[in-house]
Amino acid sequence: MTTVSALLRARAGDTHPGLVFEDDAWTYDGVVAESAARAAYLLDNRAPGAFHVGVLLDNVPDFAFWLGAAAFAGAAVVGINPTRRGDELARDIGHSECQLIVTERSYEPMLEGLDTGVARERMLVVDSPEYCATLDAFRTARLDDVVQDVNPRDPYLLLFTSGTSGAPKAVLNSQAKTAFAGQRLTELQRLSPDDVIYLAMPMFHSNALFAGWSPALAAGATAALRRRFSASGFIDDVRKFGVTYFNYVGKPLSYILATPERPDDADNTLRVVFGNEGADHDLDRFAARFGCQVIDAYGSTEGGAMVMRSPNMPAGSLGMAPEGTLVLNAETGEECPRARFGAEGRLLNADEAIGELVNTSNVGSFEGYWKNDEANAQRVRDGSYWTGDLAYRDEKGYVYFAGRDFEWLRVDGENFAAAPVERILSRHRDVTLAAVYAVPDAEVGDQVMAALLLRPGADFDPAEFDGFLAAQPDLGTKWSPRFVRVTGELPVTPSNKVLKRPLRRERWECADPVWWRPQKGALYRSLEPADIEQLRKEFEARGRTAALDAV
Numbered sequence: 001m002t003t004v005s006a007l008l009r010a011r012a013g014d015t016h017p018g019l020v021f022e023d024d025a026w027t028y029d030g031v032v033a034e035s036a037a038r039a040a041y042l043l044d045n046r047a048p049g050a051f052h053v054g055v056l057l058d059n060v061p062d063f064a065f066w067l068g069a070a071a072f073a074g075a076a077v078v079g080i081n082p083t084r085r086g087d088e089l090a091r092d093i094g095h096s097e098c099q100l101i102v103t104e105r106s107y108e109p110m111l112e113g114l115d116t117g118v119a120r121e122r123m124l125v126v127d128s129p130e131y132c133a134t135l136d137a138f139r140t141a142r143l144d145d146v147v148q149d150v151n152p153r154d155p156y157l158l159l160f161t162s163g164t165s166g167a168p169k170a171v172l173n174s175q176a177k178t179a180f181a182g183q184r185l186t187e188l189q190r191l192s193p194d195d196v197i198y199l200a201m202p203m204f205h206s207n208a209l210f211a212g213w214s215p216a217l218a219a220g221a222t223a224a225l226r227r228r229f230s231a232s233g234f235i236d237d238v239r240k241f242g243v244t245y246f247n248y249v250g251k252p253l254s255y256i257l258a259t260p261e262r263p264d265d266a267d268n269t270l271r272v273v274f275g276n277e278g279a280d281h282d283l284d285r286f287a288a289r290f291g292c293q294v295i296d297a298y299g300s301t302e303g304g305a306m307v308m309r310s311p312n313m314p315a316g317s318l319g320m321a322p323e324g325t326l327v328l329n330a331e332t333g334e335e336c337p338r339a340r341f342g343a344e345g346r347l348l349n350a351d352e353a354i355g356e357l358v359n360t361s362n363v364g365s366f367e368g369y370w371k372n373d374e375a376n377a378q379r380v381r382d383g384s385y386w387t388g389d390l391a392y393r394d395e396k397g398y399v400y401f402a403g404r405d406f407e408w409l410r411v412d413g414e415n416f417a418a419a420p421v422e423r424i425l426s427r428h429r430d431v432t433l434a435a436v437y438a439v440p441d442a443e444v445g446d447q448v449m450a451a452l453l454l455r456p457g458a459d460f461d462p463a464e465f466d467g468f469l470a471a472q473p474d475l476g477t478k479w480s481p482r483f484v485r486v487t488g489e490l491p492v493t494p495s496n497k498v499l500k501r502p503l504r505r506e507r508w509e510c511a512d513p514v515w516w517r518p519q520k521g522a523l524y525r526s527l528e529p530a531d532i533e534q535l536r537k538e539f540e541a542r543g544r545t546a547a548l549d550a551v
């Protein structure tokens with residue numbers, strides 16, 4: 001059973017370019033040496049308890065070096081999401097029991113005053129003079145001394161996702177799982193040392209690690225890091241580094257396609273683009289514009305189920321699921337009836353056809369959540385893996401994504417729960433109750449909508465609400481509602497829990513007044529009938545009208 005440690009150690013002495021970043025480059029032998037120095041530091045500074053290292057960095061070389069260090073030392077890297085703030089960020093770090101935090105100067109203010117459980121002297125700041133001096137003491141470490149005899153199934157990566165309760169879950173990923181993902185994609189995409197893999201997706205996320213970094217290591221290819229994704233800088237980076245392979249999650253293809261076209265866009269080295277949740281209508285457009293193959297698939301951080309696209313599949317479909325992956329009624333455990341469609345592709349039997357996508361054959365590569373037995377039991381039942389994702393199947397067996405559980409959302413490729421956002425909105429002096437839920441995005445994934453019940457006599461002031469949101473230090477960068485519905489009554493269950501299904505079904509086409517941001521960063525303004533008509537036209541133009549009905 002191959003480990004990441006073995007894959008990296010095999011690169012010792014390899015003078016092929018292993019990592020490039022901006023104007024700097026390291027051979028694979030250099031990557032091994034940098035990883036070994038950090039592994040020696042880890043072993044010298046190990047404390048009792050879980051051997052976990054929190055990494056709060058952009059896509060900089062040190063992220064890759066600490067991944068290598070953890071592999072050698074038998075530690076686990078905790079990918080810390082920098083879009084989280086305040087108590088939520090502190091909770092992530094504390095829950096995952098980090099012994100050390102590796103960060104950079106730009107993120108230091110986020111950590112100030114937080115109770116993370118990590119002492120200040122055990123925080124390393126990679127762009128500080130002290131950091132360089134600290135590592136210099138370990139650069140003479142011998143590789144044989146720092147490479148530990150690790151169990152391939154021990155935790156190697158703890159990557160956060162979100163569940164319905166609002167408390168993030170740390171997904172366990174072993175060295176064996178991570179190495180296998182790299183080897184498998186190397187085979188499927190025919191990667192070799194001649195390839196240059198562009199890592200622009202955030203490295204605290206599974207997509208960057210399993211679809212980018214690990215395949216680069218397995219193939220001996222060059223990893224080209226981009227600090228943060230930039231649509232406008234994409235084609236220039238492709239040409240600068242000679243990129244042949246690019247992995248993505250969420251909307252990057254849409255953002256890149258929105259940049260001005262150039263007559264020579266297809267004159268580049270790009271061979272294949274691989275990812276998930278790309279907008280259906282963008283895949284062929286991207287391939288044609290940039291002269292490459294685009295492969296989009298359904299997958300998750302947990303790795304419990306996958307659906308691959310196939311030739312001639314229906315528009316809007318995820319593809320054909322492998323045998324044993326079914327859509328089940330979560331209450332009865334029975335397979336849901338197949339979907340029926342109207343003349344314009346409208347889903348006619350959503351209530352009975354939509355269920356949870358379940359891998360009934362096995363649990364895939366899911367290795368559990370860190371210290372969360374309740375979540376483990378929710379995902380794995382009777383030997384099956386329940387994804388938590390809603391779907392439906394047509395008569396031929398093609399799978400269509402119908403959204404996620406009503407208590408969590410996915411915006412721009414990031415999962416997050418509704419509960420933390422609701423808690424923040426409820427701080428507003430006029431808000432009696434806030435319900436946050438996903439509504440479909442015309443491109444792909446979700447947008448955030450909030451229904452607010454105000455205190456008696458209060459009026460909604462959109463400009464004041466904008467200011468309130470901007471002043472909340474723990475409001476994640478993806479969390480701000482695009483749509484705000486102000487209502488006099490929220491639908492509730494007999495136990496006074498808000499019913500979100502009818503809210504999602506009505507979306508912004510409801511009797512209550514709705515305010516919205518027409519574009520990202522715009523101020524809220526009233527949503528008018530002409531706006532609603534334009535929104536529907538956007539869904540129609542992108543072949544996404546079914547998303548408006550799949551609730």
